[in-house]
Amino acid sequence: xxxxxxxxxxxxxxxxxxxxxxxxxxxxxxxxxxxxxxxxxxxxxxxxxxxxxxxxxxxxxxxxxxxxxxxxxxxxxxxxxxxxxxxxxxxxxxxxxxxxxxxxxxxxxxxxxxxxxxxxxxxxxxxxxxxxxxxxxxxxxxxxxxxxxxxxxxxxxxxxxxxxxxxxxxxxxxxxxxxxxxxxxxxxxxxxxxxxxx
Amino acid sequence: xxxxxxxxxxxxxxxxxxxxxxxxxxxxxxxxxxxxxxxxxxxxxxxxxxxxxxxxxxxxxxxxxxxxxxxxxxxxxxxxxxxxxxxxxxxxxxxxxxxxxxxxxxxxxxxxxxxxxxxxxxxxxxxxxxxxxxxxxxxxxxxxxxxxxxxxxxxxxxxxxxxxxxxxxxxxxxxxxxxxxxxxxxxxxxxxxxxxxxxxxxxxxxxxxxxxxxxxxxxxxxxxxxxxxxxxxxxxxxxxxxxxxxxxxxxxxxxxxxxxxxxxxxxxxxxxxxxxxxxxxxxxxxxxxxxxxxxxxxxxxxxxxxxxxxxxxxxxxxxxxxxxxxxxxxxxxxxxxxxxxxxxxxxxxxxxxxxxxxxxxxxxxxxxxxxxxxxxxxxxxxxxxxxxxxxxxxxxxxxxxxxxxxxxxxxxxxxxxxxxxxxxxxxxxxxxxxxxxxxxxxxxxxxxxxxxxxxxxxxxxxxxxxxxxxxxxxxxxxxxxxxxxxxxxxxxxxxxxxxxxxxxxxxxxxxxxxxxxxxxxxx
Numbered sequence: 001x002x003x004x005x006x007x008x009x010x011x012x013x014x015x016x017x018x019x020x021x022x023x024x025x026x027x028x029x030x031x032x033x034x035x036x037x038x039x040x041x042x043x044x045x046x047x048x049x050x051x052x053x054x055x056x057x058x059x060x061x062x063x064x065x066x067x068x069x070x071x072x073x074x075x076x077x078x079x080x081x082x083x084x085x086x087x088x089x090x091x092x093x094x095x096x097x098x099x100x101x102x103x104x105x106x107x108x109x110x111x112x113x114x115x116x117x118x119x120x121x122x123x124x125x126x127x128x129x130x131x132x133x134x135x136x137x138x139x140x141x142x143x144x145x146x147x148x149x150x151x152x153x154x155x156x157x158x159x160x161x162x163x164x165x166x167x168x169x170x171x172x173x174x175x176x177x178x179x180x181x182x183x184x185x186x187x188x189x190x191x192x193x194x195x196x197x198x
Numbered sequence: 199x200x201x202x203x204x205x206x207x208x209x210x211x212x213x214x215x216x217x218x219x220x221x222x223x224x225x226x227x228x229x230x231x232x233x234x235x236x237x238x239x240x241x242x243x244x245x246x247x248x249x250x251x252x253x254x255x256x257x258x259x260x261x262x263x264x265x266x267x268x269x270x271x272x273x274x275x276x277x278x279x280x281x282x283x284x285x286x287x288x289x290x291x292x293x294x295x296x297x298x299x300x301x302x303x304x305x306x307x308x309x310x311x312x313x314x315x316x317x318x319x320x321x322x323x324x325x326x327x328x329x330x331x332x333x334x335x336x337x338x339x340x341x342x343x344x345x346x347x348x349x350x351x352x353x354x355x356x357x358x359x360x361x362x363x364x365x366x367x368x369x370x371x372x373x374x375x376x377x378x379x380x381x382x383x384x385x386x387x388x389x390x391x392x393x394x395x396x397x398x399x400x401x402x403x404x405x406x407x408x409x410x411x412x413x414x415x416x417x418x419x420x421x422x423x424x425x426x427x428x429x430x431x432x433x434x435x436x437x438x439x440x441x442x443x444x445x446x447x448x449x450x451x452x453x454x455x456x457x458x459x460x461x462x463x464x465x466x467x468x469x470x471x472x473x474x475x476x477x478x479x480x481x482x483x484x485x486x487x488x489x490x491x492x493x494x495x496x497x498x499x500x501x502x503x504x505x506x507x508x509x510x511x512x513x514x515x516x517x518x519x520x521x522x523x524x525x526x527x528x529x530x531x532x533x534x535x536x537x538x539x540x541x542x543x544x545x546x547x548x549x550x551x552x553x554x555x556x557x558x559x560x561x562x563x564x565x566x567x568x569x570x571x572x573x574x575x576x577x578x579x580x581x582x583x584x585x586x587x588x589x590x591x592x593x594x595x596x597x598x599x600x601x602x603x604x605x606x607x608x609x610x611x612x613x614x615x616x617x618x619x620x621x622x623x624x625x626x627x628x629x630x631x632x633x634x635x636x637x638x639x640x641x642x643x644x645x646x647x648x649x650x651x652x653x654x655x656x657x658x659x660x661x662x663x664x665x666x667x668x669x670x671x672x673x674x675x676x677x678x679x680x681x682x683x684x685x686x687x688x689x690x691x692x693x694x695x696x697x698x699x700x701x702x703x704x705x706x707x708x709x710x711x712x713x714x715x716x717x718x719x720x721x
Contacts, residue, residue, distance in 0.1 A: 020287050024313070041313040047291060060294060064314035084312035088298070116310055136310075155283055198284040 019055060020196045021046040021159055027063065027189025032182040036172075037083060040065040042163075044191055048091060053098060059089040059109065061143075063187075067179065083172070087111040087141050087165075095149070102148050103157070109143035113167050139169030139183075149195055161191045272353055275446035276403070277438055280353030288348035288428060289366040293374045296341065300375075308375045308607075315376045324371075326649040327380040328605050328612040332517055335390075335551050335560045335593055338383055342367055342391015343398055347428035350399045356392070356501035363395060364388035378606050382616050382649075385591045389562040393524045393549035395426075396502045400490055402426035403452050408443045415440070450503040456492035456717035461485070462680065464708025466512065470556050474703050479555060482513030483706055493530065493542045493569045495717060502526035504544075517553045524549040525565070538573035548587070556702040557686055558614050559662060561592030561645075565623075577631050587621040589645060594660050596690055597698050598651035605649075615650030615660065619643060633678075637668045657693040662686070670710070682706040 023044040029037045040063040048057025063085040093107030114136045147161025166186040173181045272280030300306040327334070345366030349359030367387035371379035402422040410418055419439045423430025433439040446452050462485040469478035491504035505526030512520030525548045533541040548563040568584040593614045600611035621643035628636040640663070647658035665685040672678045686702040 018287070020290070022290075043313050043316070045290065045294060047287075047294075060298075062312050064312040082312075082314055084310055084314070086301070086310070086312075088302070196283050196287060198281055198287055 016052070017050055017197060019046075019048050019050055019057075020198075021048075021059075021193060023159055023161070023191040023193025025163070025189050025191035025193075027163065027165075027187045029065065029185055029187050031166075031185035033167075033172075033185025034068075035180045036068055036182055037065040037185070038068050040085070040187070040189075042189060042191065044193065046089075046091060048093070050197070053095050054093070055095065055107075056090075056092045059087075059091050059111075061085075061087045061089060061111070083115060083117060085113060085115050085167075087113040087143075087167075089141075089143065093145075102150060104148050105146070107143075107145040107147075109141075109145065111141045111143065113139050113141035113169060115139075115169055115172050137170045137172045137183075139167055141165055141167040145191075147191070155197050157195045157197075159191070159193045159195045162189070163191060164188050274353040275448065275451040276406075276408075277443060278351060278353045278432065278436070282352075285348050285352040285354060285362060288352070288432075289345050289362055289369070292344045292348065292428070293366065293370050296370070297374050308377050310376055311373060316373045319372050319376075319379055322378050322606075324379045324381045324384070325604050325606055326382050326602065326616055327377060328602070328608055328610050330610075331553055331558045331560075331593065331595075331614055332519075334382055334386055335553070335558075336519065336522060338367075338386040339390030339394045339549065339551075341370075342387035342389075343395030344391075344428050345387075346392050346395025347399055347426050350395065351426075351429040351432040356396055359395065360388075360392040363391035367391065376607075382591060382593070385562055389547075389590060390549050393526065393547050393562070394522075396526060397490075397505055397507045397524045398426045399429060400502055400505065401488065401507065402429055403446075404457070404490075406445075406452070408438075408441070408445045411442060448498060450491060450496065450498045450500070453716065454491040454496060454503070456489075456495045457714065458487075458489045458712060458716075459714040460487045460710055460712050462487070462708040462710045464680075464706060466704060466706040468554065468556055468702065468704045470700070470702050474705060479515075481515050483708055484511040484513070485509065485708070491527075492717070493527070493544060494540045494571050499527060499530040501528050501547075504530065512554055515554050520552070520554050522549070522551040528564075533568075540569075540571045542569040543567070544569060546585075557688065557700065558593065558595040559686070562590045563592075564588045564590065579629050579632075581627045581629070583623075583625045585623040587623060587641075587643065589619040589621065589643065591616060592619055592643070592645050594645055594662055594688065595700075596647070596651045596658075596660065598653070598658070598692060598695055601653045602650045603654060612650065615645070615647040615652075615658065617646045617648040617650070617659075619645035619659075621662075630672075633672045634668075634670050635672070636670070637666075639666045640664070651690070651692055651695070653694055657691075659691050661689045661691075663688075676712045676715075678710040678712075680706075680708055680710055682708075 021044070025042045025044070026039060027042050028039050042061060042063040044059060044061050046057060046059035048055045048059075065083045065085065067082055089109040089111035091107055091109045093105050095103055095105040097103050116136045143163060143165040145161050145163045147159060149157040149159050151157040164186070166184075168184045171181050171183040274280065297309055297311070301309040342363045346359045346363040348366070349362035350356075354362070364384070367384050368379075370387070371384055402425040405418055405421045405425065407415070407418050419430065419433065423434075430439070449455050462483070464483050465480055466483045467474055467478055467480045469476050486507070486509045488507040490502075490507070493504055496504050505524065508521065508523035509519070510521035511518050525546055528545045528547055530542060530544040533543050535541075544565075544567045546565040546567055548565050549560075550563065551560040552558065553560070565588075566586040570582045570584075572580050572582075574580060593616050595613055596615040599613055599615045602612055602615075605612070621641065623639060623641040625639035626637065627634060643662040643664075645660045645662065647660065650658070652658040663686075665687075667683045668680060670678050670680045682705070684704040684706070686700070686704070688700040690698045690700075692698075
């Protein structure tokens, strides 16, 4: 009711200009990666430009996955706490309705994705000063995102969305014994955040 | 980071030379107040007096602080709209750009951020880090200056923009890198960023001219962009970079009534020991001394309406950027004003960065200062300054700093200590017909080590003393030759180790060129 009343009084008009969206959410993993990765906490920040109903821009998405450590000895589990995923996306979206309380949109993304062990857990000490010990496995990720914007102030709206992604990467080989390598997977999750149109 | 610092230093120096041509300050009286209200060509911006005079709308361009228009918008002296959202958006965008550069171009090993690393950093609390002195004491403040500029370029004043630099730095410490948050980073970026950012914002304002057209306008906008990229970006995307419109009415918002910019080039000889002949080295020297406003003459005294900006390039030394010194007023009031004597009290923010082959010293400071001016005769005058200094967080090289505790993710052994401190400084400046001929200063600084040589909480402190003498011989109205003698002394006291001391004498010989001067300059 709050969103409806606020949104009704301050609808966002279709216009040109910059937009920013920040969101947090949760996602599940399926496919090859699900042999190692469990669910993840995800964070998202997008910067884009609006052309009426269309918008295009860049987005950064980061995820912390838990590792399925069943069968891994407890002492090793300490070293296998998680894997992170970072994706730099090119996005293009279409907002079906640009005024009113509920403004649905659909967005497609293609991005450079990077997987790596989480900070401080799988890193080995550098053999030489300055050596980068943070291995990254790289690939391409495709994403579909559908959601609703719900305006609550002149330049702000709440954003709720569902996200599906598929990725293919160079093989991730977990350092801990008992974990299977993987090179692909798909995810499905939800995001909640805010959008700002300055 | 060394390359970054070197390039930044050169860029700053180059643009300070290029964009402050001889006589630019004489453009101040170009427009009278009445002339400012005359229509300028092709003016379309909201908040422009020319348009609003025709439309009857309220104008606020002439106000030094952002002022509210009829439609509720706030417009600053340069025509910028006050926008919290845009400022916050730019702070976030700056962090993403810096993160992307480190992740995708540098391949850094501290950028694998994730929600888990965010939580680790938030729940783990603040520590200290072991970055290079240049990174911690120069690169971070410059990074912070971008946040501060995001506030200033979107219509916020100094104090509000200080909030943006503190917020932007906190966001980076939490979420832009996996290294745990560090007190030294937050203070250097947040507080130092305000000093660097405000001075670069004012410097870029001296370069801009909203009434210029053609290639002159283009070069001025490019120069201002180089000095303050965030402001340049905002002018570019808002269209103000190419729009002809009045300049701010109050001189302190652009070119103050008293201003000087002196360039020096020469040689410096630095030694380490009892005399210059011990382990001495000779290096080329290039220096910029920019003085904006005057404690005794400036009518308006808002933060950084009066400031000094000093930059020294040490050619051939371990770092080209050898010194960056910024000092700006925060609060200023007259104590006495008579024909031959003036006393002014000021609270000032100071930023110091000194980095050369012999020593490292710098920090973020607040000064309580007594400025005095005495007329000795018709041609001779003397200015003095007495400072009580509170160093919020300083850094100085130390023999036992590598033992520092509480440094997670150690990557190297740090060579300098961190800590707050107090100190005092006195300086005097003798001028003939308004031109400096002799000056002297003495600076005593006590610094209590909070992270570094204080192994396992043991007591460690440093006493740093800086002594300087300067003699100048003017040649004509714009040129001169000068000689400086400096002495750096450090006495370090350790509970667990033998005390140490360091003595670094330095002599500098150079020629000077007063590139720009208005109101007789400030010596």
